[in-house]
Amino acid sequence: MSIAFPTPDEAVLARRDAILEGLAPLVAPDALIVTEDERRAFDTDALTAYRKLPLAVVLPSTTEEVSAVMRFCSENGVKVVARGAGTSLAGGAIPQEDAVVIGVSKLNRVLETNFADRTMRVQSGITNLAISQAVAHEGFFYAPDPSSQLACTIAGNVAMNSGGAHCLKYGVTTNNLLGLTVVLVDGTVVEIGGDMLDAPGYDFLGLMTGSEGQLGIVTEATVRILRAAEGARPALMGFESIEECGACVAAIIGAGIIPVALEYMDKPAIEICEAFAHAGYPLDVEAMLIIEVEGSDEEMEDALARIVEIAKPFNPRALKVAQTEAEAAAIWKGRKSAFGATGRVADYICMDGTIPTGQLKYVLKRIDEIVKGYGLGVANVFHAGDGNLHPLVMFDTNKPGEMEKAEEAGADILKLCVEVGGCLTGEHGVGIEKRDLMTTQYNREDLRQQLRVRGVFDPMWLLNPAKVFPLEGRDLDEAGANGREAA
Amino acid sequence: MTTHRPASEDDVRALVSDAAARAVPLALAGGATKRAVGRPAQTQETVSTAGLTGVTLYEPAELVIGARAGTPLAEVERTLAEKNQRLAFEPADWRALLGSEGEPTIGAVAAGNISGPRRIMVGAARDALIGVRFVNGRGEAVKNGGRVMKNVTGLDLVKLVAGAWGTLGVLTEVTFKVLPIPERTATLVFSGLDDERAIAALSAALGSPYEVTGAAHIPGDGGGAGTLVRIEGFEASVRYRLGELKTLLSEYGEPGLVEGEDGAALWRGVRDAAPLVQPSERAVWKISTAPSRGPALAAAIGAACEARWFYDWGGGLIWLATAADEAAAAAVREATRAHRGHATLVRAPADLRAAVDVFEPLPAPMMTLTRGIKASFDPKGIFEPGRMYAGV
Numbered sequence: 001m002s003i004a005f006p007t008p009d010e011a012v013l014a015r016r017d018a019i020l021e022g023l024a025p026l027v028a029p030d031a032l033i034v035t036e037d038e039r040r041a042f043d044t045d046a047l048t049a050y051r052k053l054p055l056a057v058v059l060p061s062t063t064e065e066v067s068a069v070m071r072f073c074s075e076n077g078v079k080v081v082a083r084g085a086g087t088s089l090a091g092g093a094i095p096q097e098d099a100v101v102i103g104v105s106k107l108n109r110v111l112e113t114n115f116a117d118r119t120m121r122v123q124s125g126i127t128n129l130a131i132s133q134a135v136a137h138e139g140f141f142y143a144p145d146p147s148s149q150l151a152c153t154i155a156g157n158v159a160m161n162s163g164g165a166h167c168l169k170y171g172v173t174t175n176n177l178l179g180l181t182v183v184l185v186d187g188t189v190v191e192i193g194g195d196m197l198d199a200p201g202y203d204f205l206g207l208m209t210g211s212e213g214q215l216g217i218v219t220e221a222t223v224r225i226l227r228a229a230e231g232a233r234p235a236l237m238g239f240e241s242i243e244e245c246g247a248c249v250a251a252i253i254g255a256g257i258i259p260v261a262l263e264y265m266d267k268p269a270i271e272i273c274e275a276f277a278h279a280g281y282p283l284d285v286e287a288m289l290i291i292e293v294e295g296s297d298e299e300m301e302d303a304l305a306r307i308v309e310i311a312k313p314f315n316p317r318a319l320k321v322a323q324t325e326a327e328a329a330a331i332w333k334g335r336k337s338a339f340g341a342t343g344r345v346a347d348y349i350c351m352d353g354t355i356p357t358g359q360l361k362y363v364l365k366r367i368d369e370i371v372k373g374y375g376l377g378v379a380n381v382f383h384a385g386d387g388n389l390h391p392l393v394m395f396d397t398n399k400p401g402e403m404e405k406a407e408e409a410g411a412d413i414l415k416l417c418v419e420v421g422g423c424l425t426g427e428h429g430v431g432i433e434k435r436d437l438m439t440t441q442y443n444r445e446d447l448r449q450q451l452r453v454r455g456v457f458d459p460m461w462l463l464n465p466a467k468v469f470p471l472e473g474r475d476l477d478e479a480g481a482n483g484r485e486a487a
Numbered sequence: 488m489t490t491h492r493p494a495s496e497d498d499v500r501a502l503v504s505d506a507a508a509r510a511v512p513l514a515l516a517g518g519a520t521k522r523a524v525g526r527p528a529q530t531q532e533t534v535s536t537a538g539l540t541g542v543t544l545y546e547p548a549e550l551v552i553g554a555r556a557g558t559p560l561a562e563v564e565r566t567l568a569e570k571n572q573r574l575a576f577e578p579a580d581w582r583a584l585l586g587s588e589g590e591p592t593i594g595a596v597a598a599g600n601i602s603g604p605r606r607i608m609v610g611a612a613r614d615a616l617i618g619v620r621f622v623n624g625r626g627e628a629v630k631n632g633g634r635v636m637k638n639v640t641g642l643d644l645v646k647l648v649a650g651a652w653g654t655l656g657v658l659t660e661v662t663f664k665v666l667p668i669p670e671r672t673a674t675l676v677f678s679g680l681d682d683e684r685a686i687a688a689l690s691a692a693l694g695s696p697y698e699v700t701g702a703a704h705i706p707g708d709g710g711g712a713g714t715l716v717r718i719e720g721f722e723a724s725v726r727y728r729l730g731e732l733k734t735l736l737s738e739y740g741e742p743g744l745v746e747g748e749d750g751a752a753l754w755r756g757v758r759d760a761a762p763l764v765q766p767s768e769r770a771v772w773k774i775s776t777a778p779s780r781g782p783a784l785a786a787a788i789g790a791a792c793e794a795r796w797f798y799d800w801g802g803g804l805i806w807l808a809t810a811a812d813e814a815a816a817a818a819v820r821e822a823t824r825a826h827r828g829h830a831t832l833v834r835a836p837a838d839l840r841a842a843v844d845v846f847e848p849l850p851a852p853m854m855t856l857t858r859g860i861k862a863s864f865d866p867k868g869i870f871e872p873g874r875m876y877a878g879v
Contacts, residue, residue: 116690117777139696161639172637174646175614190852197606197803198775200829200847201875202655202860203613206646210639227696250548256571256667295724296731302723354635357549387549388637426637434640441640445627449864450642456859468641 002407003432005052006466008097012055012078019078020056023100026068031106033057042083042101046148047091047433049403054081054095061106063181063189063219070217071187073100079462080185082213084125084156087148089350090431092160092212096466104155107219110134119178119195120225124155124218128162131223140225143170146427147336155218160429161210165335168385169260169294170226172427174209179222182208182215185458195222207453212429213464215457229294232260234331235304237311238285238318242266245287246360248314249384252291255310257303261292262385263335266364269342269379269392276341279334280327282318289384290335338381339392346377346394347403351410353417354426357387363420367391370412374405388426389417415440430468438470488531490516494538496620496628496659502534503657503869504626512872515653517557517592521599523585525652525874526845527837534657536594542566543660544634551634553618553662556594563593567665575666576612577603579758585834586767594658600650603758604701604717607693607801609666613649618662621648621655624865629656636664647860653871654879655864669719673729674701674750675742677714682706682782682798685714688739689800690778692716695735697728702800703757714739715753717801760833762797763808770811770835772819775803776828784826791818811835816843823847846875 012019020034033039034056043051055078060066073080079099086093095101107123108130114120115138122131128149131142145164146152152162158180163172170176179193192208193199208215239245249262265273265281265288274281281288293303304321311319322328342348355363364380371378371393382389393409395402414424414434418441424434438447451469455461493499506513514530516522517537536557544553547570554563560578567573578596582588595601597619602611609615618632631644648655677688685704692699701717716736718728733742745753756762763771776784778800785796785805792815796807805828809815816832816839823830829847832840849857854876861868861879873879 114777114779115694116779118694119777161643163637167637171610171614174643175610184852188852190850190856192853194827195777196775196828198611198829200831201849201853201857203600203646203650204853204856206613206643206649209646210643214642227694230696253550253667254548254570256669258666296727298727299721299724302721306721354637356546356551356635358546383637386637387635421633422635423633423638424640426635427639429639430641438641441633442630446630447641449623449627449629449631450644452863453642453644453647453860456856456863 002404003050003436004471005096006471012098016055019076022072022076023056023058023069026072027058027060027065031059031061033059042086042095042103045086045088045091045093047089047094047431050091050094050432052095052097054099054101055097057101057103059103059106063183066102066183066217066219067187067189069100069102070183070185074185074187074460074462077460077462079465081464082155082159082217084153084159085127085151087152087156088160088429088431089352090425090429090433092429092431092467094432102217104153104217104219111220114195115140117195118225119222121195121220121222122154123220124158125153128152128154128157135225139228141228142223143176143226144173147339154221154223158209158218158221159211159213160427163427165261165263165383168262168383169258174206176224177205177209177221178224180205180208180218181220183217183219185216185463193222210429212431212468214454214468215463230296231300232292232294233300233304233322234290234292234328235307235321236281236288236290236318236331237316238282238288239314240286240317242287242364243361244314245289246357248311249289249357251310251314252307253385255306257306259291259385260294261290262383263290264382264384265335266380268377269338269381272341272345272379273334273338276344277330277334277337279330280320281334285317290331335381342379342392342394347397348392348394349406349410351389351391351393351413352425352428353389353414353422355387355389355417355420355422357384359420363389363416366416367413370416371409374409376402376406376409387422411437432467435468436470438468488533490533490535492535492538496622499534499622499657499659500626500628503622503624506532506869507624507626507867510867510869512869515657515871517595518559518589520582520587520589520591521585521595523587524599524833525840527841528874529872536592536657539659544662547572550636550665551617551662552665553634553660554593555660556592556658558593559590560593560596561590568668571668572665573668574615574663575605575609576615577605577758578612579603581759583764584760584771593661597649597661598651598653598658604703604754604799604801607702608698608700613646615664616645616649616661617664619645619648619658620660622657622659624656624867624869628659632662634662652874654861654875656870670721671725672717672719672746672750673725674745674753675716675729675732676745677736677739677742678712680704680712680714680739682785684739685712686778686782686798686800688714688736689716691735692732695732697732700801701754701757703798704800705762705797715757717754757799760806763795763806768811769808770815770839771833772807772809772830773833774805774807774823774828774830776805776826778803780826780828781805784822784828787822787826788818791822811839813839813843820844
């Protein structure tokens with residue numbers, strides 16, 4: 001275990017019975033989870049190497065219940081960890097022994113759909129995919145599409161500012177949100193934004209998005225829904241060198257084409273995915289792109305013809321434009337199964353950093369060196385249009401010390417991302433995973449300003465406190481709560 | 488009045504530290520073209536970013552440009568145009584509207600979240616702003632965000648400073664995401680629609696899969712109204728979508744087609760609120776609401792006081808001119824409350840801006856948070872005191 005957790009507050013642990021007694025009347029009887037067996041289900045998220053049994057779990061059904069629980073916890077100095085579906089890859093929803101988990105999974109209804117205004121109001125525990133499914137019959141969808149969209153909630157998407165393969169064109173969560181209902185730490189319910197494009201005053205909507213459960217708990221969201229394109233078609237291209245592949249991406253964007261998706265896979269990733277999905281990927285190339293375009297048949301043909309023409313000077317060894325739905329599905333099945341397929345051949349940790357795409361060749365070479373230096377393997381899949389890398393660092397859990405090595409390699413990779421001008425996380429969030437690396441991207445003054453903003457919302461440091469900022473965070477924030485100067 | 492012209496971020500730090508120590512409030516200005524927005528300033532000293540200029544980063548293949556805050560917007564746009572790219576959010580130029588001179592700067596575009604009609608498709612300035620450097624009220628240089636378009640590392644302070652009108656810090660450098668200039672731009676123009684039918688037509692266009700990048704309605708007396716729908720992209724795609732849109736919107740009449748410089752001028756007019764520039768003594772409001780409530784909201788104001796307006800519907804906006812008096816301001820606030828919207832008084836004489844709320848009043852808990860945010864950036868309250876809200 002290389003990531004530290006704060007020492008639980010003994011006083012809070014000692015008061016557990018009284019805290020449970022206080023929580024009980026605030027929610028429906030089946031919404032308070034106290035037994036160890038049942039709490040066990042909430043002791044981790046998708047960063048399963050770390051587990052902590054929470055003090056209790058509540059699963060409220062209304063904003064009012066969330067408010068009551070928050071008020072009680074803040075009045076009693078009890079920490080709160082917000083939880084959507086628990087799909088965080090960065091450990092954002094892993095609890096602490098002295099914290100109450102507030103899960104929003106029962107808040108899963110669509111409240112209002114307005115096709116004329118292209119908006120939809122939902123409770124925050126609804127899954128990302130369910131939002132799109134609820135409007136699909138009219139040809140609409142909700143754009144941000146994280147890989148976990150079948151399971152992840154909009155609450156978690158807001159907390160992490162999630163993206164996905166199609167955000168090159170459609171943007172990430174922050175670009176597709178209009179309003180939020182947020183319960184503040186003291187139980188106050190605020191409405192931020194609404195069903196219009198602009199909100200008055202400071203951009204609290206932008207601030208809440210990606211704040212990882214440290215500013216409040218989101219119980220409702222008003223999202224933008226978009227009319228889906230008439231059709232979508234992927235093509236795949238294989239290249240003999242990473243260099244040619246990267247240059248081809250630059251040439252496509254330089255020519256004024258913004259494909260709806262532009263995904264990169266390296267040789268190990270191609271081999272792993274092909275063995276699993278039999279997608280028809282070329283096995284004799286060093287790098288491969290999946291390029292998806294949208295529109296009518298005529299528009300897609302035109303765009304793909306342009307892309308093929310642009311690619312020629314870079315000698316694509318393999319070039320396949322999906323001609324049928326089945327071919328299109330196969331191309332995506334390979335890419336989308338990257339994580340699962342890798343899991344069949346090795347244990348792995350999925351990193352998430354972003355780099356300026358001009359640094360791609362250098363970064364991939366260095367990643368290979370870093371990982372080999374630890375005696376491990378790596379497969380790379382990433383969003384080539386925006387430089388969001390997902391190196392899958394592979395190891396063997398059964399070999400003592402390998403997981404720690406993988407974590408160290410992962411940390412080195414993220415530091416490399418920052419070194420070349422990128423950032424620690426493009427879409428997974430900081431959570432506990434990258435918390436201790438924050439100082440590589442931000443200096444003390446940068447971090448202090450963020451901590452002071454955090455302090456405005458949560459002066460007692462009760463909300464998801466072990467995440468995002470280094471554990472000494474409160475000491476970094478010498479100014480104290482609400483940004484006031486220390487005496 | 489003293490105007491400071493720091494030549495570097497370190498100079499800004501020294502200047503702000505000194506002002507904080509003296510507890511002297513500062514106005515912030517780039518080209519000072521939007522000085523007349525907000526509540527009148529109570530400052531004797533101004534920090535100008537005119538000495539902080541220059542594009543610091545431009546990577547066309549990465550769709551990103553960075554510049555020091557005082558860089559003229561025109562210079563940024565020229566640099567981008569050389570590589571056939573642009574700031575896709577179409578920043579407005581309010582010089583004619585506000586009767587100001589000087590050069591709009593890229594920093595002020597960020598500070599005011601100044602966006603245009605393409606907002607519906609690509610978002611506002613805040614959506615394109617991916618990184619900032621600024622000096623807070625303690626004289627500390629702070630970086631947030633960066634130069635990559637996907638970044639969820641820590642709190643997104645970039646969004647907070649976008650649209651804060653200088654109340655949170657002196658921006659020293661900003662980095663924006665950019666997009667290619669499309670091969671062809673074409674606008675369908677429908678004539679003679681009333682507000683209700685025009686908004687219905689625009690909503691149908693915006694709800695179609697044809698990627699409308701501008702939608703506006705300019706009412707006119709005696710059937711002179713124009714309803715605009717803009718399409719951009721590669722030639723074959725634009726041709727196809729124009730045809731489909733004509734079919735989709737056939738019940739609204741046979742549209743004209745405007746392209747080239749004529750089309751560009753049309754959209755510059757929408758972007759810069761040209762229909763309301765004259766007469767210049769009128770107050771001008773920018774109102775945001777949901778599309779379906781727009782016509783009723785505008786009509787309610789029109790019933791309560793004499794008003795003229797047009798819709799930048801891609802931006803979800805009603806631009807509206809009234810008499811520059813408190814009664815009209817009250818009518819605007821009343822209508823936006825009743826029809827759920829919010830209004831910003833973009834142009835008015837200083838005495839009116841001092842007498843009424845310029846930015847939409849916030850509910851008490853949001854005002855508390857707003858004051859807390861202000862204090863966390865600027866504990867002595869030296870930046871643009873009261874420009875957005877009293878005490879902020």
